[in-house]
Amino acid sequence: MGRPRDPWGRWLAWTTAVALLAAPAGCGRRARDVEVAPGGIRIIGSTTVLPLAERWRAEYNREHPEVAIAVSGGGSGTGIKALISRTAEIAMSSRDIHEDEVARAREAGVDPAEHLVAYDGMAVIVHPTNPLEQISVEMLSDIYTGRVTEWDQVGVPGLGRIQAVSRDAASGTYEAFKELVVQLAETDRSRDYSPAVLKQASNAAIVALVGQTRAAIGYVGLGYLDDSVKALRVAPMGGQEAVSPTMENVMAGRYPLARELHFYTDAAPSRQVREFIDWVRGEQGQRIVEELGFVPVR
C-alpha cells in the first residue's frame, strides 16, 4: 500500500500548526520585572564611569566583602535602560537622564534619583605627530558636522582628510560631546554628527585608533589620556583663550568640555545601595576619583 499511517505524527503536526496560529495572542504581554537578588548591587552603564566603578567596587569590597557588586559597561543609555527594567540597581551615566527616560521609568514603577559621583572633562585628542596644539569649539563643531573635511582648513598642511572619530550612539560621552561641542553648547540644536564620522564602541578604542592614525581626531574622557595620544587645548566659544584639559581647569570651571558623572538609582534604593553610594561620594571614593584622573565632587 502507500505510506504506513502515522496518526501521532499527524496529530503533532496539526497541534503545532494550531499553536503557531495562536501564538500572536501571547504577544501582548511585556516581560515582567526580575526579582532583584537581595543585597546584591548591579552597576551598568557608561564606559566613562566604568574604570571608576571597578575601582570603587574593589576598594569597597575590601571593607565590605559581603556585598556582591557586579559592574559592566554598555554605555549610559544601556545603563538607564537596565535601571528601568530592573536588571540593575545603579545606572552609571556620563550624561543627564532624558525626560522620556524618566517617564518610561515611572511607567515601569521606578522613580529615578540622581547622585553626582564625579566630574569629568572630555579631552580632544590627535596623533602625537600632529603639530596642532589648540582648537576652538566652533572648529570642532564644523569638523564633526562635516562642514570642515581637510586638515588644510584647520591650518595643518600635509595630513589630508580629517578622520573624525567618535563614540557610538549608546554612549553618554557621545551625547555630552554633541551638546557641548557639535551643537555649540546647545545653541544650535539643528547640528548633528556627520554620517562620515567613524563611530567606535569605547573610549579605549578611540585612544587606540587615534594613536595609530596620523590624520585622526577624537574625544575621550580625561581618565583615558595617555602618552599614545596628544590632548589639545580647547578654546571655549566666542574666541576666548584655549584651556588645557586638566583637573584644575575642570574644577575651576574654565575647561569648556566638562560634565557631571552620575549614578541613577530608584528613589528608594536598598540599604546596601545607599551605603555604597555614600561611600563613593565620601572621602575614600573621591580619592579614587582623583587617582583615576577625574574631578572629585568636593
Added chain:
Amino acid sequence: MRRGLGLAWEWLVERVIQIAGLLAIVFVVAIFAFLLRDALPVLRERSMAELLAGEVWSPTADPARLGMLPLLLGSLYVTVGALVIAMPLGIACATYIAEVASPRAREVLKPLVEMLAAIPSVVFGFLGLMLVGPWLAELLRLPIGMFAALGSLMLAFMAMPTIVSVSEDALRAVPRALRENSLALGATRWQTIARVVLPAGRSGVIAAVLLGLGRTIGETMTVLMVTGNAAVIPEGLAGFWRPVRTMTATIASEMGETAYRTPHYHALFFIGLVLFVITFIINTIAEWAIRKTGRLSS
C-alpha cells in the same frame, strides 16, 4: 512482554525526535513573526523606498533620517570582498584536501581548517583592529586602519572553514567511477580534477560558497571592530579602502540607545528583517543546490 516494551520505547523516541524537528520550524517562524511585528510599524512613518534607497542614515537628526542604502552597500562591499578572497582559497583548499592530499595530510589539514571556525569572531576583530589594520594602512598608504577590505579579509577567514568543509564533502561525493573513467581515457590527474570532478561537484561547491556567504553577511562583532562604522556610501573600487558601516554593526551599536517604539527602533528591526530575508533566501538556494548534488551520486 519484551516486544511490547521495545515498541513503546521506539514510539517514544520517534515522538521526541519529531517534536525536536518541529520545534526548529516553530523557532524560525516565531523569530520571523517577532521581527515583522516590530519592523512593520516603521512603514507607517517612512516609505519602503525611503528606507531601502535613502542615502543618509542619521537617526539622531531631527527628523530622523533612516536611509539604509549606505548600510546595505556597506554589507555588500564587505561580503563581496570576503567571497573574492575566500572562494578561490577555499575551493582550492578543498580540492587539495579531497583530491590531491595523502590520507595522512588530510587527517591533519581538515581539523586545522575547521579550527579556524572555532576562533571567536571578536578575536578576529581584535586582530584586525590592533595588528592587521594598522599594518595594511601603513603598507598601502591608507588614511586610516579601518576599512571595508579589512572587514572582508577577516571575514574571509571566518567563511573559509564552511566553504572548505562543504566543498570537500561535495567533491568526495563525486562517484569514483567518473574519476576512474577519465583517467582510463588518458586524462592527467589535473585534467580529471579540473574538467570532470569540479564540474560534477559544482552544485555542492556553489552551496558551500552560499553558506559561507550567509555566515559572512550576518557577522557582527568583527565588522563592528574593524570597518570604522561610518555610514557613508562607498564609491567604486576605492570604497573598499575607506570606512563603511554594515547593517549588522548598525543594529549592534544603536540598539542600546534607541527609545522603545520610536521610528529608529522600528527601523533597526527593519534592518534585522532585511538581514533575515537575505540569509533565508541564500540558505534556501544553498539547500536546493545541495540536493542537486545528491542526485548525481546515484
